Amino acid sequence: xxxxILFLGPPGAGKGTQAAMLARALKVPHISTxxxxxxxxxxxxDLGKRVESVMAAGDLVSDDLVVAIVDERxxxxxxxCGYLLDGFPRNVAQAMALNDAVVNAIGxxxxxxxxxxxLVSRLLGRAVAEGRADDNExxxxxxxxxxxxxxxxxxxxxxxxVIRVDGMGSIEDVFxxxxxxxxG
Ligand code: ADP
Numbered sequence: 001x002x003x004x005i006l007f008l009g010p011p012g013a014g015k016g017t018q019a020a021m022l023a024r025a026l027k028v029p030h031i032s033t034x035x036x037x038x039x040x041x042x043x044x045x046d047l048g049k050r051v052e053s054v055m056a057a058g059d060l061v062s063d064d065l066v067v068a069i070v071d072e073r074x075x076x077x078x079x080x081c082g083y084l085l086d087g088f089p090r091n092v093a094q095a096m097a098l099n100d101a102v103v104n105a106i107g108x109x110x111x112x113x114x115x116x117x118x119l120v121s122r123l124l125g126r127a128v129a130e131g132r133a134d135d136n137e138x139x140x141x142x143x144x145x146x147x148x149x150x151x152x153x154x155x156x157x158x159x160x161x162v163i164r165v166d167g168m169g170s171i172e173d174v175f176x177x178x179x180x181x182x183x184g
Contacts, residue, residue, distance in 0.1 A: 012119035031074070037055060095158075
């Protein structure tokens with residue numbers, strides 16, 4: 001059975017961590033647009049140079065760039081039997097492009113939620129631990145704002161396909177909650 005799962009949730013909710021764990025369990029690729037873009041920046045490719053300042057400001061990279069990356073990645077052989085998408089789509093236009101790109105629409109949308117105070121403190125903690133260029137206070141505020149304006153409307157867009165998962169608590173607690181929600 002093909003498994004196509006999409007992760008939604010604000011920055012800091014734990015999407016990346018949970019998506020990586022679930023992808024390992026389901027043996028499907030974890031496709032993170034944020035990670036792919038950060039790799040391009042680190043490698044200094046043309047794409048990386050184009051997106052670096054936009055990402056550092058906490059704004060969204062242009063839809064056509066991101067859609068092209070995802071389109072190419074979904075065409076790879078390992079994505080044929082399913083994938084977890086993390087960080088894409090980020091707005092309704094990207095969601096519509098995704099519908100064009102995949103033959104079978106997304107089956108499940110996991111929405112990971114957490115309190116805003118918790119999100120900010122996790123992101124500030126990660127800034128110290130990982131040194132991500134966009135984990136400083138001003139950019140964090142901007143990313144949360146962009147999430148509310150651009151990405152949160154996708155919850156309504158995906159309607160009944162959305163499964164809400166409480167992202168508060170330990171990584172293991174959230175993972176078990178998510179697996180239970182998927183089974184239920
Ligand atoms: P987070 O959700 O924790 O802020 P991500 O790793 O998903 O982080 O994304 C980091 C940055 O990469 C975003 O703030 C944005 O600039 C860019 N980005 C990632 N995915 C997309 C996308 N689908 N559309 C536009 N920009 C994106």
